[in-house]
Amino acid sequence: MKLVKLSLAAALAAGSFSALNAISLEDAIKNVDFSGQLRYRYDTGRWDGSKNNAGISAQGNIGGQQDHKIRARLGAKADIGDGFKVFGQVQYGPDNNGGYGAGSTTATNRTFDLRQAYLQYDLADYATSFTWGKQEFTSIWTDDISSMSARATYTGIEGLTLTAFAVDSFELDSDRPFYDIDDYTNATTTANSVGDFLFRQNFYGAAAIGSYDLGGSSLDTQLWLGYLNKRAFFYALDVVYGLDIDQDLNYALQLSYLGNSVDSALKDKVHSSNLGNMDPESRLGTTANGANETLIANGNLINLMGTLKGYGFDGSLGGVLYGKKGKFTINRLDDSFLAGGREIFYVKGSNIMNSFGQNTFGYVKAGYTLPSDLRLGVQFVYGSTQAGDRNIGNAEYYGGGDKMEAVVEASYNYSKNLNFLLWYSYLDWKSDKGVESANGAYEDAKNTKDTVRFQAIYKF
Numbered sequence: 001m002k003l004v005k006l007s008l009a010a011a012l013a014a015g016s017f018s019a020l021n022a023i024s025l026e027d028a029i030k031n032v033d034f035s036g037q038l039r040y041r042y043d044t045g046r047w048d049g050s051k052n053n054a055g056i057s058a059q060g061n062i063g064g065q066q067d068h069k070i071r072a073r074l075g076a077k078a079d080i081g082d083g084f085k086v087f088g089q090v091q092y093g094p095d096n097n098g099g100y101g102a103g104s105t106t107a108t109n110r111t112f113d114l115r116q117a118y119l120q121y122d123l124a125d126y127a128t129s130f131t132w133g134k135q136e137f138t139s140i141w142t143d144d145i146s147s148m149s150a151r152a153t154y155t156g157i158e159g160l161t162l163t164a165f166a167v168d169s170f171e172l173d174s175d176r177p178f179y180d181i182d183d184y185t186n187a188t189t190t191a192n193s194v195g196d197f198l199f200r201q202n203f204y205g206a207a208a209i210g211s212y213d214l215g216g217s218s219l220d221t222q223l224w225l226g227y228l229n230k231r232a233f234f235y236a237l238d239v240v241y242g243l244d245i246d247q248d249l250n251y252a253l254q255l256s257y258l259g260n261s262v263d264s265a266l267k268d269k270v271h272s273s274n275l276g277n278m279d280p281e282s283r284l285g286t287t288a289n290g291a292n293e294t295l296i297a298n299g300n301l302i303n304l305m306g307t308l309k310g311y312g313f314d315g316s317l318g319g320v321l322y323g324k325k326g327k328f329t330i331n332r333l334d335d336s337f338l339a340g341g342r343e344i345f346y347v348k349g350s351n352i353m354n355s356f357g358q359n360t361f362g363y364v365k366a367g368y369t370l371p372s373d374l375r376l377g378v379q380f381v382y383g384s385t386q387a388g389d390r391n392i393g394n395a396e397y398y399g400g401g402d403k404m405e406a407v408v409e410a411s412y413n414y415s416k417n418l419n420f421l422l423w424y425s426y427l428d429w430k431s432d433k434g435v436e437s438a439n440g441a442y443e444d445a446k447n448t449k450d451t452v453r454f455q456a457i458y459k460f
Contacts, residue, residue: 031079035089038458041069045343045425045451060427061335061346062451069093075116083123087135089116115146127156137167139207140224140236140258143336146171160210167203176334177354197269198330201229218242232330234260249310254318256303260330262296270296270328299329303339314377315366316340323355326388330354340365341381341405342425343451349385349399356398357387367409379407401431418458425451 045062075089090112118133130152137147149167170176178195205226212219219241226234236259242252273292305318320339323329332353338345340363345352350359360383367377387400409423427449 033077034460035075035077036460037071037073039069039071040456041067041071042454043067043069043452045449047447047449060343060449060451062343062453072112073115077120083121085120085122087116087118087120088114091115127154129153129155137165137170139165139205139226139333140222140238141226141234141333143334145176145334159212160208162206162208164206165204170199170203170333177330177332178328194270198228198231198266201231203228205234216244230263230265232260232262232266234258245310249308252307252309254303254305254307256301258299258301258331260299262298262330267294267296270294295326295328297324297327297329299323299331301331305339312369312371313367314369315364317364319360319362321360322352323350323357323359323385325358325386328354328356339363339381340379342379342407342423342453343427343449344381344403344405347399347403347427347429349387349401350383350403351399355385357385357400359383359385361403373413375411377407377409377411379405379409381405399431401429403430404428417460418456421453421455421457423453425449427451 043062044065044067045060046065071091071093073089073091075087077085077087079085092112114134116133116135118131118135121130123129130150132150134146134148135151136144137149138144147167148169149165151163151165154162176195176199178193178198203226205224207222207224209223210219210221219239221240222236222238224234224236228234236257238254238256240252240254242250244250271292271294299322301320301322303318303320305316307314307316309315318339322331330353335346335353338352339361344350344361349355349357350361361381362383363379363381365377365379367375369375382402382404384402385399387398405425405427407423407425409421411422412420414420429447429449431447
């Protein structure tokens, strides 16, 4: 190959002619769709009670006081021709700036992270679409957790969507099972944590999602199957039957079942011989007869909810059952499930992702939306977590006891892009055998938590 050396002047001239052939910015973005989100949150939550201990002091959806959290997302999807599209999304945050003491200054050293970057190929003639790369993994077990994955979707049958997926890895996020396992064990490093062990393998699965108009009523169904390699087999069914009572009044009945069968490798990892090495008052330890055992069981979650909407009013009544006494169970792969309440399904024991104990809760939600798009609502959840006897006397550490949460909330849709949300939560937890008294006996401990969130979110 013959090398040609250009003088500086010639090089500048060549660059000038290249610039003349460049695409203008207007033409470059003609086939690009932009999307974005800017979210501000003010959170504050505090446990109270003379018998509260450090084991639960940070439990809940909101653990800090006077936290200002900012999250920004910007995405762009470009049509590059022949059915191919590319999508990229960057994210800033969530930035957490305390409102008092150390850390109260605004962070300036956080950069944008690449949250999504994937290639999409659409076969319009066959109603099939493929995506590869870093993308949100939405499913019945997750909400918006990011993943390195591939997905194929078929929509050629009216009312039915078929999808298959393969996930190589999930993002390291605090809203996933066993992230707080250090509350139960001294496995403080990521390499030794149960959360890292759970997500270390690939996840494969498929789903059939149907939506049918029955003439005056509707039926929406979801059937999901998934296998987390050498960890667990997941299966789930969701059925929603909707009935139009009149033109402005609708009733819907929803039944959800999420189950799984855990693999022997996960049973061996979540074992009392591995996790029972903290101090005697807080370790998972052995059973009452002194035997070691696995501390994880197959998960089963059942949620039944009826919802009535009409004339500005909306109301829901339901119940949810999940977990097993004396065992961990995996119920979801992130924290997006909220049957009712704002805090109760994040608390130890009743944590919706990895509960410890048998949970039974009933809930009611009601709200009224004014013509100005201002909605005022209330929520009430009551039930219990039966943690079981770990032969250590401190059931509070595992989240056992009666729990109640009351919520008042207000939301305002200023426009289709801008929404405001404000809610206050009062959580009451009467734990079983929670505190040792002076004479050595254990008695119930009552803990309460007050939590406030204000949120403003703008989307385009």
